[in-house]
Amino acid sequence: MEMRDLVALGDKLLDIDEAKFRQVVDLLERMNDHPDILRTIAVIRPRLIELRLNRRPTLKRLFCDPFEDLFEALGKADPVPLSVIERALMNSLWPLVEAEIGKERLRAFRPALQYGPERKALSEAFWTECAAAVSKIAEGAISGHYSDALELRMNPDRTRALADIATILSIAPDVIELKAALSPKPVPKLHADHMEAIQTIGRRISRARPAALKIFVLLAASRLTDPSVLLSGLWDMDLGQKPADRASLFMSLSGTVVAQIEERSRAWQTAAGGDRMAVADLALHLVASLDATRAAMEHSRNKEFDRRLKDIRSSVHAMVNTQVLQDADAGIVAAIGALDGGSDGRAQLVRAENHARALRKCATIADSLGLRGELREMTRKTTVTLTEKAQQALAGPAGNPRTGYTAIRMIELIAGPAEANKIMDGIMSGGRR
Amino acid sequence: MRSLTNFAPSTFEERGAAVAFTTPVLAQTRARKDSRDQLEVLVPNLSEGRGVYVVPWKSLPLAFPMTVHDRMLHDLIAKADACSPDDIRKAVLEAARCGLAGAGAVSAAEAALKDDEEQRLLINYQLIVEALKAVGLESTEILRVGLTSAEGQKLTRDLMMKAAQRLALEPTELYGRIAELAVLMESIGLASSPKPARLRRLMRDLNGFRDSMTDWATDNVSEAAPIGGFCAEVAEHTVNHARNVIGQLDQAMASFETLLRQWETKRPQIRKASSRLSWLLDGWEYLILLWSDALTQDRHTQAMAVHDIFRVIPLLPKDEGRANQSQMADTLISSHKRSVRAYVDWRSGQLDVDLVMRIETIKGRAA
Numbered sequence: 001m002e003m004r005d006l007v008a009l010g011d012k013l014l015d016i017d018e019a020k021f022r023q024v025v026d027l028l029e030r031m032n033d034h035p036d037i038l039r040t041i042a043v044i045r046p047r048l049i050e051l052r053l054n055r056r057p058t059l060k061r062l063f064c065d066p067f068e069d070l071f072e073a074l075g076k077a078d079p080v081p082l083s084v085i086e087r088a089l090m091n092s093l094w095p096l097v098e099a100e101i102g103k104e105r106l107r108a109f110r111p112a113l114q115y116g117p118e119r120k121a122l123s124e125a126f127w128t129e130c131a132a133a134v135s136k137i138a139e140g141a142i143s144g145h146y147s148d149a150l151e152l153r154m155n156p157d158r159t160r161a162l163a164d165i166a167t168i169l170s171i172a173p174d175v176i177e178l179k180a181a182l183s184p185k186p187v188p189k190l191h192a193d194h195m196e197a198i199q200t201i202g203r204r205i206s207r208a209r210p211a212a213l214k215i216f217v218l219l220a221a222s223r224l225t226d227p228s229v230l231l232s233g234l235w236d237m238d239l240g241q242k243p244a245d246r247a248s249l250f251m252s253l254s255g256t257v258v259a260q261i262e263e264r265s266r267a268w269q270t271a272a273g274g275d276r277m278a279v280a281d282l283a284l285h286l287v288a289s290l291d292a293t294r295a296a297m298e299h300s301r302n303k304e305f306d307r308r309l310k311d312i313r314s315s316v317h318a319m320v321n322t323q324v325l326q327d328a329d330a331g332i333v334a335a336i337g338a339l340d341g342g343s344d345g346r347a348q349l350v351r352a353e354n355h356a357r358a359l360r361k362c363a364t365i366a367d368s369l370g371l372r373g374e375l376r377e378m379t380r381k382t383t384v385t386l387t388e389k390a391q392q393a394l395a396g397p398a399g400n401p402r403t404g405y406t407a408i409r410m411i412e413l414i415a416g417p418a419e420a421n422k423i424m425d426g427i428m429s430g431g432r433r
Numbered sequence: 434m435r436s437l438t439n440f441a442p443s444t445f446e447e448r449g450a451a452v453a454f455t456t457p458v459l460a461q462t463r464a465r466k467d468s469r470d471q472l473e474v475l476v477p478n479l480s481e482g483r484g485v486y487v488v489p490w491k492s493l494p495l496a497f498p499m500t501v502h503d504r505m506l507h508d509l510i511a512k513a514d515a516c517s518p519d520d521i522r523k524a525v526l527e528a529a530r531c532g533l534a535g536a537g538a539v540s541a542a543e544a545a546l547k548d549d550e551e552q553r554l555l556i557n558y559q560l561i562v563e564a565l566k567a568v569g570l571e572s573t574e575i576l577r578v579g580l581t582s583a584e585g586q587k588l589t590r591d592l593m594m595k596a597a598q599r600l601a602l603e604p605t606e607l608y609g610r611i612a613e614l615a616v617l618m619e620s621i622g623l624a625s626s627p628k629p630a631r632l633r634r635l636m637r638d639l640n641g642f643r644d645s646m647t648d649w650a651t652d653n654v655s656e657a658a659p660i661g662g663f664c665a666e667v668a669e670h671t672v673n674h675a676r677n678v679i680g681q682l683d684q685a686m687a688s689f690e691t692l693l694r695q696w697e698t699k700r701p702q703i704r705k706a707s708s709r710l711s712w713l714l715d716g717w718e719y720l721i722l723l724w725s726d727a728l729t730q731d732r733h734t735q736a737m738a739v740h741d742i743f744r745v746i747p748l749l750p751k752d753e754g755r756a757n758q759s760q761m762a763d764t765l766i767s768s769h770k771r772s773v774r775a776y777v778d779w780r781s782g783q784l785d786v787d788l789v790m791r792i793e794t795i796k797g798r799a800a
Contacts, residue, residue, distance in 0.1 A: 346536050405533050417499060420501045421501055424501055
């Protein structure tokens with residue numbers, strides 16, 4: 001079977017029934033780490049995650065266990081880790097680690113894959129050896145050069161990722177404890193027990209391997225729905241550092257969080273396209289992250305971050321203004337006119353409904369973005385035009401009731417049911433229903 | 434205070450009929466008549482615990498902010514002053530056709546009404562054929578010339594006159610009996626029907642829901658798993674009851690001559706069985722669609738859908754089943770309570786746009 005067929009098979013695997021899917025995954029796992037198989041697995045990974053299949057335990061999977069939270073996000077809605085490790089890098093790295101440790105030695109670690117009394121000790125020993133192996137491999141990979149061993153060009157991100165993997169593996173038992181405390185992933189809100197666990201484990205790492213503390217905090221953040229949530233808790237957390245180190249760690253994490261928000265705010269220009277609801281959802285999430293980050297940074301009062309956060313807020317402001325507010329009335333009212341225009345009219349109506357919903361959603365962040373006046377004016381203007389349309393259609397002698405009711409529905413989507421009910425009652429009390 | 438899951442109604446009428454509101458907190462709440470024959474509505478506890486709000490129908494818009502669609506539906510049901518599943522369905526389709534719940538709901542309502550019309554024609558034709566067959570008359574000629582053609586109608590009239598003579602009935606009486614039977618069987622259809630009617634389709638879908646929910650709950654470690662198992666069990670009991678009722682109706686239709694001859698005795702039985710079937714399957718259509726929609730989403734959404742289903746699941750009344758489902762549901766309340774859902778947007782306290790949209794999407798799939 002050719003690679004192309006395998007990738008095509010991956011697409012089909014997303015639609016077949018669950019029982020068959022499980023069988024095929026089992027078969028794929030029995031085959032070796034062939035690049036074609038890896039490619040197929042990559043295609044079906046979202047479904048693997050969704051079904052939470054208990055995949056066959058392997059040493060490679062055990063190797064990845066401590067740092068898997070930093071793998072690139074698969075779905076658009078998945079939280080993006082603050083420090084990303086490419087799956088491709090890990091796939092190239094593992095054979096080198098295997099070769100470094102040696103087959104005989106690796107065989108001795110196999111019982112770590114089964115439940116048993118020696119599992120914990122063996123896993124920890126395995127990670128220690130892996131950490132040493134990765135450190136050694138990392139030494140040979142020079143940033144900016146092509147690595148023959150890894151078959152990858154070593155850009156600064158990959159060099160940093162290799163060092164991160166080595167560091168994480170060296171504190172693997174602590175990371176496993178953290179994963180257990182912050183479960184199930186993603187954690188939407190940090191509770192007292194979560195904070196206590198992060199603090200206890202963090203203090204332990206701070207004493208034993210202070211250099212690993214930052215990546216540990218990034219790992220903790222990667223298990224949250226919104227990594228910026230950790231910022232607010234981090235300032236009050238005593239991780240056993242000196243005040244200067246603590247401030248430096250906080251600034252470093254803040255910088256990473258801000259960079260991530262910047263990245264997300266830039267993504268809308270390419271990703272959101274014409275979907276107004278997607279724009280509104282993105283704006284809502286960005287404003288929530290901005291507010292959480294801004295509140296947490298009250299302690300640091302860093303002008304550079306303040307400026308960057310302001311820039312992001314301006315970018316979200318522009319996004320909402322151009323994608324949601326501008327010409328909203330024209331699009332929505334035009335769709336009412338095209339109501340009887342067949343299927344195309346219906347598609348236009350659905351788009352207009354989404355635009356109206358997006359307007360309503362943005363009402364919750366308009367204050368924060370300084371768009372309150374513009375939004376209120378647009379809502380008023382559109383509502384007045386729609387009310388006229390509804391009046392003509394429902395109270396007039398030759399009106400089309402469907403057009404009238406659709407205009408009322410649009411008012412409801414934009415201004416809420418209370419306003420729409422009031423207008424409807426006004427029209428009905430003076431005419432027919 | 435009683436809850437929809439721990440309150441154990443004795444009859445279907447006491448349980449009430451599900452109303453397809455689009456306001457999230459009111460979705461699938463039940464309408465019924467109180468002791469003074471006034472409409473009232475049962476709203477499950479908002480904190481997902483025990484208890485239910487019993488609200489007089491006319492006060493509902495004052496107690497809960499409603500979408501414009503729901504206000505219209507509320508008015509239509511109030512005007513009809515009736516709350517059987519068929520009465521509610523009629524009002525729901527009428528409200529949906531206006532366009533207040535979106536274009537999808539309009540298409541679904543129009544498709545449902547068209548399907549009703551087709552089933553009405555089909556059952557009328559099938560019952561005439563059955564009547565002729567019962568007295569040994571051949572009906573293939575009608576099919577050849579077409580029931581709706583002038584020739585076909587004349588042929589049908591002649592044959593029905595003969596059939597009435599053989600049954601010792603007045604022709605108008607025979608026509609009357611068949612017309613009444615067609616109304617009673619319209620939503621159920623005949624077993625031999627080339628296209629299963631609405632309630633038969635719903636029973637088949639409920640069977641699928643039961644299987645799918647059982648599969649989901651098996652080997653699932655989430656807190657929603659026992660609740661999913663319970664939902665599958667309720668579906669199973671309901672399917673079994675529905676199957677019995679359909680079996681009785683099919684049996685009665687199979688002895689069509691006896692049915693026509695013993696009309697006075699059989700008519701109440703058919704009427705009761707037909708009404709019981711629509712009560713049995715009432716409220717399930719939305720839940721089946723909700724679940725099939727959740728199956729395309731992630732596990733967390735599926736668990737939340739299980740809680741949503743549990744909140745309004747149509748438990749069998751005490752008079753219908755040997756097992757007390759309300760008592761069984763009571764044991765699950767503690768798990769269910771942990772999934773309290775905000776039915777409004779937490780930022781503004783207003784209707785949650787996404788939740789309303791989801792309900793409308795599901796409404797658009799019901800046909």
